[in-house]
Amino acid sequence: MNFRYTFKTSFTSLIANKSRSALTILGIVIGITAIMVIVSVGNGAESLILGEISGMGAQSIVIRPGKQPKGPSDMAGTLYSDSLKPRDVAALKKKSNVPYLVNVAPAVIVPGSVSYGGETYIPMIFGWTANMMSEMLNLYPAEGINFGENAIRDKASVAVIGSKVKKELFGGSSALGKKIKIKNKKFRVIGVYPPRGQVAFFNVDEVVIVPYTTAMTYLLGISHYNEIIVRAKNPEVVARTVNDIEATIRETHGITDPADDDFFVVTQKGMVNQIKNIMGVLTAFLSAVVAISLVVGGIGVMNIMLVSVTERTREIGLRKAIGATDGDILRQFLVESVILTALGGIIGIALGTVFSLLTSFILTHYLDLNWSFSFPFLAVVLGIAVSAFVGLIFGIYPARQAAKKNPIEALRYE
Amino acid sequence: MALIEVKNLEKIYGDGDVTTPALRDISFNIESGEFIAVMGPSGSGKSTLLHILGFLDRQTSGVYRFGGKTIDDYSKDEIAHVRNKKMGFVFQAFNLLPRATVLENVKLPLVYSGIKQAEWDAMATDVIKSVGLLKRIKHEPSQLSGGERQKVAIARALVNNPNVIFLDEPTGNLDSKSGRTVMEIIQELSEEEKRTIILITHEESTAEYAKRTIHLFDGRVVSDEKVKYQRAARDFVK
Ligand SMILES: Nc1ncnc2c1ncn2[C@@H]1O[C@H](COP(=O)(O)OP(=O)(O)OP(=O)(O)O)[C@@H](O)[C@H]1O
Ligand SMILES: [Mg+2]
Numbered sequence: 001m002n003f004r005y006t007f008k009t010s011f012t013s014l015i016a017n018k019s020r021s022a023l024t025i026l027g028i029v030i031g032i033t034a035i036m037v038i039v040s041v042g043n044g045a046e047s048l049i050l051g052e053i054s055g056m057g058a059q060s061i062v063i064r065p066g067k068q069p070k071g072p073s074d075m076a077g078t079l080y081s082d083s084l085k086p087r088d089v090a091a092l093k094k095k096s097n098v099p100y101l102v103n104v105a106p107a108v109i110v111p112g113s114v115s116y117g118g119e120t121y122i123p124m125i126f127g128w129t130a131n132m133m134s135e136m137l138n139l140y141p142a143e144g145i146n147f148g149e150n151a152i153r154d155k156a157s158v159a160v161i162g163s164k165v166k167k168e169l170f171g172g173s174s175a176l177g178k179k180i181k182i183k184n185k186k187f188r189v190i191g192v193y194p195p196r197g198q199v200a201f202f203n204v205d206e207v208v209i210v211p212y213t214t215a216m217t218y219l220l221g222i223s224h225y226n227e228i229i230v231r232a233k234n235p236e237v238v239a240r241t242v243n244d245i246e247a248t249i250r251e252t253h254g255i256t257d258p259a260d261d262d263f264f265v266v267t268q269k270g271m272v273n274q275i276k277n278i279m280g281v282l283t284a285f286l287s288a289v290v291a292i293s294l295v296v297g298g299i300g301v302m303n304i305m306l307v308s309v310t311e312r313t314r315e316i317g318l319r320k321a322i323g324a325t326d327g328d329i330l331r332q333f334l335v336e337s338v339i340l341t342a343l344g345g346i347i348g349i350a351l352g353t354v355f356s357l358l359t360s361f362i363l364t365h366y367l368d369l370n371w372s373f374s375f376p377f378l379a380v381v382l383g384i385a386v387s388a389f390v391g392l393i394f395g396i397y398p399a400r401q402a403a404k405k406n407p408i409e410a411l412r413y414e
Numbered sequence: 415m416a417l418i419e420v421k422n423l424e425k426i427y428g429d430g431d432v433t434t435p436a437l438r439d440i441s442f443n444i445e446s447g448e449f450i451a452v453m454g455p456s457g458s459g460k461s462t463l464l465h466i467l468g469f470l471d472r473q474t475s476g477v478y479r480f481g482g483k484t485i486d487d488y489s490k491d492e493i494a495h496v497r498n499k500k501m502g503f504v505f506q507a508f509n510l511l512p513r514a515t516v517l518e519n520v521k522l523p524l525v526y527s528g529i530k531q532a533e534w535d536a537m538a539t540d541v542i543k544s545v546g547l548l549k550r551i552k553h554e555p556s557q558l559s560g561g562e563r564q565k566v567a568i569a570r571a572l573v574n575n576p577n578v579i580f581l582d583e584p585t586g587n588l589d590s591k592s593g594r595t596v597m598e599i600i601q602e603l604s605e606e607e608k609r610t611i612i613l614i615t616h617e618e619s620t621a622e623y624a625k626r627t628i629h630l631f632d633g634r635v636v637s638d639e640k641v642k643y644q645r646a647a648r649d650f651v652k
Contacts, residue, residue: 005531321497321503322497322498322570323498323574324494328494411509
């Protein structure tokens with residue numbers, strides 16, 4: 001039997017039962033839509049996160065206090081742990097301990113707001129070293145200067161601020177030399193960064209950097225660090241440097257068993273692997289859910305095809321009586337179920353694209369994320385193939401029921 | 415060798431306790447080009463016989479040869495092919511596809527014939543014209559009269575140019591005038607195209623258009639004779 005004819009006949013019969021066909025493929029539509037959205041949003045999220053991670057640079061190594069968090073709920077623990085102290089930084093600075101270290105800077109996070117005159121703003125305040133910030137993000141003040149070693153040693157009350165902080169507090173006028181207030185302590189603005197936006201999980205435009213010594217003594221009253229940032233000489237020696245760092249800190253902390261570590265080390269590569277792992281697990285889990293929905297959808301299609309075979313018993317009998325072979329009838333119904341599910345796949349792809357676009361629109365326009373929508377061609381191909389395959393698999397049984405019919409009994413069917 | 419050979423044919427419906435013998439010990443031969451009317455009261459086994467002759471059903475015992483071969487000499491697909499190419503069937507209940515046009519209904523046997531799709535329309539249109547339904551070609555069966563539906567069914571049986579045409583009560587549901595126009599078409603097929611025609615009817619007047627009548631009663635052949643004065647359908651129309 002001619003394929004064009006089969007296709008047309010199947011299509012006509014599906015059109016004749018429009019609403020039933022539509023309801024039948026709903027499961028497939030939802031499944032394929034889900035695949036599209038998952039793949040598209042997943043890709044977007046992954047490239048967003050990977051983009052942020054790459055912002056910290058391949059040479060950067062972050063040492064955090066506490067145990068390696070097993071999940072987001074563990075995160076808080078690292079903020080309250082006080083295991084990283086000045087002696088650790090002193091040990092890391094020794095050439096014999098960490099030979100490939102080129103720069104090391106402790107960091108503390110200062111919660112709170114900043115104000116100037118009547119204006120108040122809630123930025124991200126870091127006690128850090130300005131030169132580490134500049135080196136790590138390759139970002140140097142557009143106006144003024146960074147504070148240096150002297151300011152850190154003297155616990156000077158100086159700050160370098162992001163472009164948005166400047167705009168919020170000073171509007172169009174100059175910020176340099178002005179005194180801003182953090183927790184009732186005045187800091188003199190000596191530098192302003194150029195606009196850069198979101199990099200490495202924080203918005204550079206919203207930062208206020210003050211010497212970490214000043215922050216610890218006057219703003220926080222603590223003597224431990226929230227993070228220690230290390231720059232290795234080049235990306236090739238990062239792995240080796242991580243080992244050196246771990247050995248050094250274990251020694252200063254008197255730890256012999258790595259399981260007892262009260263700190264952990266994060267690198268760009270490690271984070272990338274971690275994210276890829278998380279995304280992999282998430283994708284596998286969601287794929288399983290989608291697979292279940294497609295199976296359920298397929299059973300729906302099978303059910304309706306069985307109804308259709310029964311309804312069209314006389315037609316089947318007639319076709320066989322005038323010369324259709326079992327194979328002809330089988331193909332006719334298989335083509336019908338494949339068209340049905342493939343149609344569901346196409347609708348699913350269209351809907352999935354719309355939802356993905358909508359998601360990326362909302363994320364970029366309302367959440368200000370650096371989100372990029374990429375049309376997932378792989379998911380499109382996969383979606384059509386999978387939906388057609390579902391039609392084929394779940395169409396076989398009804399189609400065989402149709403092909404098996406005895407023509408004369410089928411013709412007699414009321 | 416006769417085109418159709420039937421020997422001691424029996425058909426018993428059902429199995430176990432409730433069995434209905436529909437045909438008993440039937441024997442006859444039909445030559446190519448004959449025009450035969452099968453007669454008998456309702457339930458005498460006429461349709462059952464026609465289905466067996468058309469390879470749509472199997473006898474319980476006895477022998478049926480079509481062109482020298484029994485149904486068991488063919489594979490399933492070959493039987494479908496024989497039904498498609500060598501036989502035309504007009505069913506007692508038209509059996510047209512309800513949502514398809516006249517043209518699409520008539521085309522149906524071509525779909526399974528191996529003939530190129532490009533030729534289907536022309537071939538179907540030709541037979542539709544020959545049964546005089548060209549004006550109704552785009553109509554669906556629900557928009558046709560009983561006589562017109564019967565003509566569509568005949569056109570469909572003819573479209574593949576089969577040698578043998580089986581008709582189950584082609585005039586059974588028609589008034590006498592449309593019955594005559596249908597019989598005119600059938601008689602022409604016999605006279606002018608020398609097709610083999612096996613027609614079921616329970617009306618004596620319709621049987622008289624044939625050349626030979628076989629009478630069934632209770633599943634048995636009670637008479638098998640030549641028609642003495644064959645009626646010509648065309649004269650009545652004029
Ligand atoms: N599928 C079946 N199962 C059981 N009995 C059947 C079946 N088909 C037909 N019969 C019986 O076989 C006998 C012959 O039926 P058949 O249909 O051949 O009669 P017919 O001569 O064509 O009658 P009519 O003129 O009413 O069409 C009847 O007694 C009928 O009840
Ligand atoms: Mg009958």
